[in-house]
Amino acid sequence: MTVLKKYFKRGDDRGFTLVELLIVIGLLGAIALIVIAAINPIEQANRARDTRFKADGAQLISAIDRYFAVRSEFPWVTSGFAADNDAIYGFITASDEGIGICGADCNTDGSLITNDELKPEFRNRDFAQKGGGGDETKKMYIGKASGTSESVYVCFIPMSKATRQKSCSEDNVYTILGVARTVVPEASCSDTSQNWVTNAWYVCIPE
Numbered sequence: 029m030t031v032l033k034k035y036f037k038r039g040d041d042r043g044f045t046l047v048e049l050l051i052v053i054g055l056l057g058a059i060a061l062i063v064i065a066a067i068n069p070i071e072q073a074n075r076a077r078d079t080r081f082k083a084d085g086a087q088l089i090s091a092i093d094r095y096f097a098v099r100s101e102f103p104w105v106t107s108g109f110a111a112d113n114d115a116i117y118g119f120i121t122a123s124d125e126g127i128g129i130c131g132a133d134c135n136t137d138g139s140l141i142t143n144d145e146l147k148p149e150f151r152n153r154d155f156a157q158k159g160g161g162g163d164e165t166k167k168m169y170i171g172k173a174s175g176t177s178e179s180v181y182v183c184f185i186p187m188s189k190a191t192r193q194k195s196c197s198e199d200n201v202y203t204i205l206g207v208a209r210t211v212v213p214e215a216s217c218s219d220t221s222q223n224w225v226t227n228a229w230y231v232c233i234p235e
Contacts, residue, residue: 074188084153085168085182085233088122088129091145092170092180095128102172102180103128103139118171119183119204122155127170134158155184164225171207181209183230192217192224195231202230 044052096102102117104110104126110117123130128140129150134157140146150156155168169183183204186192195201201212212229 071188071190074186075190078186078188078191081155081168081184081186082233084150084155085184087146087150088127088140088168088170088182089180089233091140092128095140095143095145098143106139116207118181118207119169119209120171122153122168122170122182123158124170129156130158164228169204169230171204171209179234181232181234183209183232185224185229186231189220191231192220198235200231200235202232203228204230 092102096113099106101113102110104117105113105115107126107128109126117126120127123134125132125138128138129146130136130138134151137148137151141148141151154166157166165185165187167184170180171183172180183202186195192201196212196214196217199211199214201217202209203212204210209232212227217229
């Protein structure tokens with residue numbers, strides 16, 4: 029028993045050697061790298077951003093629908109940017125005065141906010157800034173084709189790989205020009221090496 033006590037006491041006095049500490053630190057570093065790779069914080073941040081854009085887009089569509097239900101016209105008709113509800117109007121950025129988030133130059137609230145269809149904080153969103161700062165990934169486009177039966181769509185460029193792959197497989201990827209939405213074939217957009225910003229590929233809601 030006395031021998032064992034001496035042995036353990038001597039071991040306690042020695043502590044860890046430098047080699048043992050380096051091994052432990054190396055193992056902890058490897059575990060940390062594995063966890064970070066599994067979580068992929070950049071992808072998670074991009075997913076959160078895409079989810080926010082979808083939620084904001086859905087709120088915007090609901091606000092436009094409520095505005096129409098009460099006044100029997102769209103914000104762009106009220107603002108005088110379109111002659112009537114059947115007139116072609118879109119795809120333009122959310123910062124455009126006719127959409128109803130912004131007044132002139134986005135320095136004042138638009139008709140959707142002044143009529144309590146949207147909260148004032150909406151005007152501070154990235155996509156509501158005039159011109160989006162030139163960054164296409166921060167913009168949101170709203171459009172409605174001619175004819176009262178046509179839906180109002182909100183489109184944006186997704187940033188997460190998961191959203192892009194899902195949208196490609198469901199044929200919900202478009203190029204937009206004026207009031208036209210053109211589907212990008214799955215065979216083209218599923219290539220993850222393609223640059224979505226350069227090609228101007230958008231996902232739209234409602235899907």
